[in-house]
Amino acid sequence: MSNDAAVEKQNIPGVKEKKTQERFVYQDDEVIEKPFNWGQFSRLFSYMKPYAKQLLPIVIVMMVLGTITKLTVPYLTSLAIDRAIAPTDGSSPSLTLLYWIAGGILLLYIIQWVAATIRIKYTNIIGQRVIYDLRSDLFKHIQKLSFSFFDKRPAGSVMVRITNDINSLQDLFTNGVVNLLIDCVQLVGIIVILMFINWKLGLAVVLTVPLMFFISTKLRVKIRRAWQDVRMKNSRINSHLNESIQGIRVTQAYTQEEENMKFFDQMNMTSRKSWNRASTMNQAFGPLIEITGGVGSLILFWFGAYLIQEGELTIGLLVAFANYVGNFWDPINRLGQMYNQLLVAMASSERIFEFMDEEPGIADKPGAKPIPTIQGNIKFENVIFEYEKGRQALKGIDLDVQAGQSIALVGHTGSGKSTIINLLSRFYDVTEGKLTIDGYNIRDITIRSLRSQIGIVLQDTFIFSGTIRDNIRFGRLNATDKEVEAAAKAVNAHEFIMKLPGGYETEVEERGNVLSMGQRQLLSFARALLADPRILILDEATASIDTETELKIQDALKVLLEGRTSFMVAHRLSTIRNADNIIVLDHGEIKEQGNHEQLIQKQGIYNGLIEAQFRFL
């Protein structure tokens, strides 16, 4: 397989459209095929190694057995004609011999069937195990990658790699590799037999091979790509559907249904056109492929008849020849397809390995030690942080927090509040300066020991599919039912949970739509309380909730914060007022700090923020 022939790097037309249709979530992930690359090929196939010794020998034995039996059948047929039905030596036909040969052929078919069944079973086992390993390796690795990795990519493209790219390798591993071997063995076997029976006729048939190969690779590729294009267009529709359903509230709220419909219609139309194109191509080229197969047979019978007249060939051997030739086109066709499949696999595996080779930006230093039980003294020393080089999100933060203190972070949007909590959990590393917890630089301790002692309650509380109980238990998986309920009671969540149709066993969906904002927040408090972290980070919800829930949340917060160091991105006055230290951020710098009264007296930014809040009320 030459490389240049393989450089059919295919930018499906749709990919170009990406620029004009930025709304797509699904990015079609670049190219579909890539040139053959040995390094990558062997890396991909190293996944087969663990199973090679154990399972491959069975597959190979079955494959050889299947091929031998398959290739023996036409020979036996020729014997049946030339020796039993119309003996070429002039003797009378023999029915007994015919029965024996027929019995032999039947036996060969049975062996062939058994060999194929065993072979398919084992290739499937190998293929599925390889795919399983590949998928888990990729998922395991992606989970370790830091936030900066995800910042750069839409979630859709990460998902496409785990699903589509891995799936596209599935066929290669389950059928492709073994079929490739079978086809090669079969082809060589047939050529040898043909030459052996009659080299002249053999040569005449073999000469048509390049033509067949050309047709099967070139024309079939066109057809296959056209169908690939159809699939891609359909994926876009699906991805858009997903986005539309997720965003249905926004669409309806902004009465964008018609606009959305137009957009969908356009995509739908593109899909239809692409289907029509593929179907036309199928109709045009499909028969052509069949006809070329016929040309081979024509040469065979024309030249074969001539050889029979010349006394160089018997009828039985011509029939055997025709059978062998019939078995000949299939492997050639499949080899052409296999070659294309390999190019697709190259593109998929390149993308998979690109992710696997991505180093987690945030990782334990060699020799990092777990931090002992955290007391909660936190110190930022001249911390500078940049998400992107040259753009400082934090510009020299100095902050000294004592164990047990509650800190409220306030400031305009984009002032750096979330960035501070991101650094504290070590989702990113500081660019300059130092961040210590109980005197330990957080770069020197293990991430696991740090994060397991930090609890985070995010603004958009994530509710997993499962029961309410499961969702609370997510804070500490080994918590007993009693502990789950005690946590819920402590944060005032028990009461509303008991009013739900199934109580703690009520099933909630991914986005927790059956629960109100306040309820979701109480659930997440219970989850955090159960985890019992030494440091608590809280991104407070901005949505206004009724006074009763507000009071419940405040009470819950008191329980939650007790004895812990806490950082809150605070929006509610009630929360801010109770904080021990309020940090006012502005453009990545601390502009003011102190408690509520002190800051009000200062008549500075904080005072302005509070007044603005009151003006709003």
Ligand SMILES: Nc1ncnc2c1ncn2[C@@H]1O[C@H](COP(=O)(O)OP(=O)(O)OP(=O)(O)O)[C@@H](O)[C@H]1O
């Ligand atoms: N993942 C990111 N990649 C690049 N820049 C980012 C990223 N996240 C935040 N920023 C930038 O860093 C600055 C601080 O953002 P940050 O999210 O900390 O603000 P914030 O005070 O929490 O804002 P808000 O109240 O709106 O949540 C902003 O200018 C923002 O654009």
